[in-house]
Amino acid sequence: xxxxxxxxxxxxxxxxxxxxxxxYGSFHVLRDIxxxxxxxxRIVICGPSGSGKSTxxxxxxxxxxxxxxxxxxxxxxxxxxxxxxxxxxxEVGMCFQHFNLFPHxxxxxxxxxxxxxxxxxxxxxxxxxxxxxxxxxxxxxxxxKYPGQLSGGQQQRVAIARSxxxxxxxxxxxxxTSALDPEMIKxxxxxxxxxxxxxxxxxxxxxxxxxxxxxxxxxxxxxxxQIVEQNEPEAFxxxxxxxxxxxxxxxxxGH
Amino acid sequence: MAILSDPPExxxxxxMLLSDTRYRSLTLQAITALxxxxxxxxxxxxxxxxxxxxxxxxxxxxxxxxxxxxxxxRLVEYTSQSTHARAALVxxxxxxxxxxxxxITATIFGVIAGVLRLSNNWLVSKLMAFYVExxxxxxxxxxxxxxxxxxxxxxxxxxxxxxxxxTSSMLFDLFAFTNRGVYIPGPGFSNPFFASVGMNWLLVIAxxxxxxFGARAIGTWATKIQEATGDRPTTWYMILGVxxxxxxxxxxxxxxxxxxxALKGFNFTxxxxxxxxxxxxxxxxxxxxxxxxxxxVRAGIQAVSKGQTEAAGALGLRPGRIMNLxxxxxxxxxxxxxxxxxxxxxxxxxxxxIAVGYADITATxxxxxxxQTGRAIECVLLLMLFYLTASLLISAFMNVYxxxxxxKER
Ligand SMILES: Nc1ncnc2c1ncn2[C@@H]1O[C@H](COP(=O)(O)OP(=O)(O)O)[C@@H](O)[C@H]1O
Ligand SMILES: [Mg+2]
Numbered sequence: 001x002x003x004x005x006x007x008x009x010x011x012x013x014x015x016x017x018x019x020x021x022x023x024y025g026s027f028h029v030l031r032d033i034x035x036x037x038x039x040x041x042r043i044v045i046c047g048p049s050g051s052g053k054s055t056x057x058x059x060x061x062x063x064x065x066x067x068x069x070x071x072x073x074x075x076x077x078x079x080x081x082x083x084x085x086x087x088x089x090x091e092v093g094m095c096f097q098h099f100n101l102f103p104h105x106x107x108x109x110x111x112x113x114x115x116x117x118x119x120x121x122x123x124x125x126x127x128x129x130x131x132x133x134x135x136x137x138x139x140x141x142x143x144x145k146y147p148g149q150l151s152g153g154q155q156q157r158v159a160i161a162r163s164x165x166x167x168x169x170x171x172x173x174x175x176x177t178s179a180l181d182p183e184m185i186k187x188x189x190x191x192x193x194x195x196x197x198x199x200x201x202x203x204x205x206x207x208x209x210x211x212x213x214x215x216x217x218x219x220x221x222x223x224x225x226q227i228v229e230q231n232e233p234e235a236f237x238x239x240x241x242x243x244x245x246x247x248x249x250x251x252x253x254g255h
Numbered sequence: 256m257a258i259l260s261d262p263p264e265x266x267x268x269x270x271m272l273l274s275d276t277r278y279r280s281l282t283l284q285a286i287t288a289l290x291x292x293x294x295x296x297x298x299x300x301x302x303x304x305x306x307x308x309x310x311x312x313x314x315x316x317x318x319x320x321x322x323x324x325x326x327x328x329r330l331v332e333y334t335s336q337s338t339h340a341r342a343a344l345v346x347x348x349x350x351x352x353x354x355x356x357x358x359i360t361a362t363i364f365g366v367i368a369g370v371l372r373l374s375n376n377w378l379v380s381k382l383m384a385f386y387v388e389x390x391x392x393x394x395x396x397x398x399x400x401x402x403x404x405x406x407x408x409x410x411x412x413x414x415x416x417x418x419x420x421x422t423s424s425m426l427f428d429l430f431a432f433t434n435r436g437v438y439i440p441g442p443g444f445s446n447p448f449f450a451s452v453g454m455n456w457l458l459v460i461a462x463x464x465x466x467x468f469g470a471r472a473i474g475t476w477a478t479k480i481q482e483a484t485g486d487r488p489t490t491w492y493m494i495l496g497v498x499x500x501x502x503x504x505x506x507x508x509x510x511x512x513x514x515x516x517a518l519k520g521f522n523f524t525x526x527x528x529x530x531x532x533x534x535x536x537x538x539x540x541x542x543x544x545x546x547x548x549x550x551x552v553r554a555g556i557q558a559v560s561k562g563q564t565e566a567a568g569a570l571g572l573r574p575g576r577i578m579n580l581x582x583x584x585x586x587x588x589x590x591x592x593x594x595x596x597x598x599x600x601x602x603x604x605x606x607x608x609i610a611v612g613y614a615d616i617t618a619t620x621x622x623x624x625x626x627q628t629g630r631a632i633e634c635v636l637l638l639m640l641f642y643l644t645a646s647l648l649i650s651a652f653m654n655v656y657x658x659x660x661x662x663k664e665r
Contacts, residue, residue: 100566123482
């Protein structure tokens, strides 16, 4: 718990979301979202299934379009302009619940694909970068295997390494451990904690409350497309304000 | 077979042939082989005794006799004085011609319709769904007859192109669409390298093959540069040049000329005639099989999960690159295996040529030759041998291609 305090948060703003609204047809998924994330801040988003957590973070790198309000990432306003979308995506990395590694490419090729085709990095250099990050997630010896040959935990760590190879300034995680067997959750969380300690700006949808207590600066609770409550982890868990948060926490913590 | 544990040593008993996993499969195979051999022996005896009883014998010498019938659509020299073997060759070439043409166009139709069916444009995707459902749910024989009937009834006769009061005219003065077929300009050489026309065309094909490898070399070179510097050089104009320049130079040197069809008397002469039956068969096989291929293509693209596109997009790749680098390599391995069976279907369905009088191998060897010589067993055997060989070749070729793109180790 001491670590969270030692990790630096700057005053510089990384993400600003202003009065953002999104609809799927007539279904109002996200309502009046306001959120500012500073550089180096680590935010955990939780809430019941279907509350719009995934949709919210997918709006940040334009995997989903929003219809109202504004999103600004590193000073770039997210619009339908492809240039802006490219710029934001090259600065924002994302990890998915189901890893989404490319099954037809080796682990190394998974990691070098985007640096080669997007960043135009020479192949040798891209491979060096990839090996560096694969070492960081502790699977350099799997570099020439295919994703299907790895365990779930290893695949998710490759997915993290693959994102890091693009040298992102912000990382988004959408329930990175929900598809994993219990014994593999720790290895992925450890990788994420290490990333947090290095000062990466992170937005993380997860129900791993231990992780939230250890690394989050702020925990956000969402319900029915709204941000219902946000607070520092200690206050959030020990003293939830809204009845909906209390109900959710009692269900998830099992008392 | 996995060995579970050391089998208990015991005396061999006859019942173990069926109950012991070590012997069981061998026993069953031996029984199958025996039954098969008995069946074949029975068939052989039956045929030979019956042939003997009728005073007949099996033999293929009839193939050397003059055929005595004419064939309209042919790729090689042939007259009614030619042998039955020659007639069979004409038939084989005609079968291969329509099969290859139909495979190419069916693939084009299928890919376009399959991709468009996934389009976000409501009208386009519904139109493609309509095409697929209409064409694959009505037998191909009916399509062949419908198209042939439309062609012979709706297209003008050559006579309609004649005189001052002509009711029809040639397209660009180059192409004539008539109820007997389509006449197109035929290429020829005023300054050929070889006396035989075929040899000149082989030379052209050889140059194109060379261009193919040249274009591949450019691709490899571009990849090398990209690996070294990160920037992939623009190559499309080089590839275009490598494809077009050599063949253009060759054709100019050989003095390419076009023999344009012209009306002489009641019919067109000159150029190349693509007969009505060939067109009807080609077109029907293409749109019919294209509808099936469209479904394969759609299924292949849909089999690649949305997560793949999203992960690639989140890494900053643009849609075109996502298609080429992530979606297609995965979709192809779902598309290729059913594509093989579609190509086999086209080859076999081409035997429906007989319905519109297109002289394929079934119509020549399996039709007129069989009836004139009465050599039913020999003709049918040869026919079966041909289709089997053709199908196995297509299969083998496509399987090699499939293996080369298959997903390694999952
Ligand atoms: N593509 C879509 N079309 C229509 N509704 C969707 C789509 N994606 C998600 N939804 C709906 O939006 C709501 C929020 O989804 P999501 O953001 O995935 O929730 P969470 O991640 O919090 O479980 C859910 O009710 C879901 O059914
Ligand atoms: Mg979700």
